[in-house]
Amino acid sequence: MKRHFDEDLAQLKERLLRMGGSVERMIHLSAKDLFARTEADRAELEKLEREVNDLQIVIDDRALKLIALRQPMATDLRFLFMASRISSDLERIADQAINIIETTHHLIAGGPPLVPLVDLPLMAEICQEMLREALDGFVRQDASMARKVLEMDDKVDACKRRIFDEMLAMMESDQKTIRRGLCIVLISRNLERIGDHATNIAEEVIYMVEARDVRHHHGEGAAPGAPAE
Amino acid sequence: MLEARNVRLWYGDFNALKGVSMKIQPRSITAIIGPSGCGKSTMLRCFNRMNDLVEGCRVEGEVLFEGRNIYDHYDLTELRKRVGMVFQRPNPFPLSVQENVGYGPRIHGLASGDGLRAAVKKALQATQLWNDVGDRLTAPALSLSAEQQQRLCISRLLAVAPDILLMDEPCSALDPMATQNIEELMLELKRDYTIVIVTHNMQQAARVSDFTGFMLLGELVEFGETQTIFTAPTDKRTEEYITGRYG
Numbered sequence: 156m157k158r159h160f161d162e163d164l165a166q167l168k169e170r171l172l173r174m175g176g177s178v179e180r181m182i183h184l185s186a187k188d189l190f191a192r193t194e195a196d197r198a199e200l201e202k203l204e205r206e207v208n209d210l211q212i213v214i215d216d217r218a219l220k221l222i223a224l225r226q227p228m229a230t231d232l233r234f235l236f237m238a239s240r241i242s243s244d245l246e247r248i249a250d251q252a253i254n255i256i257e258t259t260h261h262l263i264a265g266g267p268p269l270v271p272l273v274d275l276p277l278m279a280e281i282c283q284e285m286l287r288e289a290l291d292g293f294v295r296q297d298a299s300m301a302r303k304v305l306e307m308d309d310k311v312d313a314c315k316r317r318i319f320d321e322m323l324a325m326m327e328s329d330q331k332t333i334r335r336g337l338c339i340v341l342i343s344r345n346l347e348r349i350g351d352h353a354t355n356i357a358e359e360v361i362y363m364v365e366a367r368d369v370r371h372h373h374g375e376g377a378a379p380g381a382p383a384e
Numbered sequence: 385m386l387e388a389r390n391v392r393l394w395y396g397d398f399n400a401l402k403g404v405s406m407k408i409q410p411r412s413i414t415a416i417i418g419p420s421g422c423g424k425s426t427m428l429r430c431f432n433r434m435n436d437l438v439e440g441c442r443v444e445g446e447v448l449f450e451g452r453n454i455y456d457h458y459d460l461t462e463l464r465k466r467v468g469m470v471f472q473r474p475n476p477f478p479l480s481v482q483e484n485v486g487y488g489p490r491i492h493g494l495a496s497g498d499g500l501r502a503a504v505k506k507a508l509q510a511t512q513l514w515n516d517v518g519d520r521l522t523a524p525a526l527s528l529s530a531e532q533q534q535r536l537c538i539s540r541l542l543a544v545a546p547d548i549l550l551m552d553e554p555c556s557a558l559d560p561m562a563t564q565n566i567e568e569l570m571l572e573l574k575r576d577y578t579i580v581i582v583t584h585n586m587q588q589a590a591r592v593s594d595f596t597g598f599m600l601l602g603e604l605v606e607f608g609e610t611q612t613i614f615t616a617p618t619d620k621r622t623e624e625y626i627t628g629r630y631g
Contacts, residue, residue: 158628226587228614228626366616 160225167217167238168294171245174210175290177203178245181252182286182349186279188259189342190272195256207249214242233366237359241293244352244359248286251345251352258345262338269325269335278314278346281307285353289360298364304357305369311350318343385410385578386467386548391430391445393423395438400426402602403445408548408595413570413579415593415610417586419630422599424582428550431580432467433460449548465492468541472553474533476525476540481508481517484525484536488544507543511535511569531562535569542577549573551581555588567592586626590614598622 181203188195218235221227227235285304292300322336358370386408393401400423408414408431416424429435430447433454446453454463465488476484485504489495495503504521508514513535517528525536534554541549551570555563570579570592583589589596590610597607598621606613606622617623624630 160628228586228590229617229623231627232615 160221160227160231163217163221163225164231164234167214167221167235170210170214170217171238171241172290172294174207174214174242174245175286175293177206177210178249178252179283179286179290181207181249182279182283185252185255185259186276186283188256189262189279190276192259192263192268194260194263200253200256204249204253207246211242211246215239229366230363233363237363240359241356244355248349248352251349255342255345258338258341262335262342265335265338269332269339270321272339274314274318274321275339275343275346278311278318278343278350281311281314282346282349282353285311285350286356289353289356292357292360293363296360296364298361298367301357301360301364304353308350308354311347315343315347385450386431386580387446387448388427388430389446389448391427391443391447393426393430393435393444394440394442396440400602401430404599404602404604406597406604406607408578408580410578411574411576412594413574413581413592414595414597415589416580416582416597416599417584417589417625418599418605419625420584423602424599425552427599427604428552428580428582429469431548431550432464432469433458434469436460461492465544466546467548467550468544468546469550469552470534470537470541470554473557474530474537476528476533476536478524478526480522481525481528481536482521485539485543488540492544494544503543504539507539508536510542510573511539512572513539529562531558531565534558534562534566538569538573542573546577548578548580551579553582553584556584563588586614598625600625 181200184195184200184203187193218239222232222235225231285307288300288307289304292298292304319340322340326333326336358368361367361369388404388406391401391404392399404423404427406414416427418424426435430443431454435441435443443455447455449458449463449467452458477487479487482501482504485507486495486500489500489503505514505518508517513532516532517523517536525533528536534557538549555566558566567588570581573579574594581589581593593610595608596610596613598605598613598617598619600621606617606619608618613622614626617626621630
């Protein structure tokens with residue numbers, strides 16, 4: 156039987172996807188500027204950020220009202236609860252993209268490139284793929300796509316560690332590299348946080364689809380439900 | 385304490401229960417939910433053999449109460465004293481408040497005189513009705529509000545010191561505020577009694593029960609902790625029913 160409630164849920168889902176699309180665009184723009192060493196299109200970024208912030212508020216408000224008015228159960232309840240969490244993660248990813256752009260500005264101002272960047276583009280690429288896969292998993296209600304994201308997060312963490320070691324060694328040997336080295340470390344930290352939030356979204360998708368809380372024990376496939384209180 | 389084992393029931397040729405098994409945990413509230421005609425009230429009535437009153441009713445399987453099969457030479461008067469039932473519509477006797485509540489203890493010879501008055505007071509206090517009617521015990525029970533009448537019916541059960549309270553849609557004739565009050569009462573009563581409730585109201589099942597069973601077409605589809613049934617049911621049919629996609 157077709158429910159009117161399904162239309163409300165579909166509308167909320169559409170808003171989340173719109174928010175996801177804007178966030179993906181923000182990461183894309185920040186990565187493009189970083190690697191092409193160009194200054195960002197501030198107007199477009201500010202417009203995207205406003206849109207993301209507004210959508211977060213709208214999504215939270217709508218999810219709360221639907222919970223209050225419809226008293227959803229099971230998958231519907233999990234969807235609404237997770238919609239709010241996913242929008243929060245997306246908003247934070249957007250913040251990280253803004254941070255990358257600001258740090259990129261300082262990096263460019265600091266002088267010519269220190270070294271050819273290898274791990275940083277790789278990190279950015281993996282993070283974008285993580286977010287894309289997590290959102291695709293959300294759209295298709297596919298927990299297996301979301302699980303792939305959890306595996307990718309380890310690669311991001313490894314990249315970040317290598318970048319840190321490399322920059323530390325460089326800054327210790329030549330003080331003139333400190334400013335640019337710190338910028339690269341900061342950007343790698345921003346990308347790592349993006350990976351963490353994409354991982355959160357993937358975990359939220361898995362919970363939504365399977366009612367299985369995989370936080371903090373990805374490989375174990377924990378049974379539905381929380382630990383005993 | 386109370387357990388149904390492979391209970392099958394027929395009304396004439398109609399097979400209303402098709403092998404239902406469930407364990408009722410003591411000092412808890414168990415809700416049985418499901419669409420109309422799924423057999424939930426029939427199942428509830430099996431717990432104190434109220435179906436025996438229906439002509440052409442035939443029951444197979446076992447209902448164990450404290451380890452004994454109530455369908456095997458069990459004293460029905462004793463059974464219904466220990467496993468009482470509250471119905472959809474309050475059904476006080478056309479007697480006074482005091483006579484309603486004192487009826488059970490009196491006919492079972494449990495109390496008389498001051499003892500009976502004390503038993504009446506205790507039962508009315510347990511349902512938080514004493515403050516409302518303590519000073520008008522001789523008033524006709526039918527003069528009370530619907531909620532008070534339902535409380536009175538519960539008091540009438542409590543007066544004979546049962547172990548189990550069966551409740552068949554106990555709030556369906558009450559307004560939301562009265563419903564909330566009866567639900568609060570149920571949560572209080574489960575400290576001392578075991579409650580099984582049949583309800584059409586899923587939110588009510590979610591609010592008050594510790595365990596929930598979902599029935600469909602005479603079968604128990606799923607039984608488990610209420611918080612799991614309403615957040616992550618394992619059976620697709622349960623999911624469809626509780627999210628309103630069934631039918």
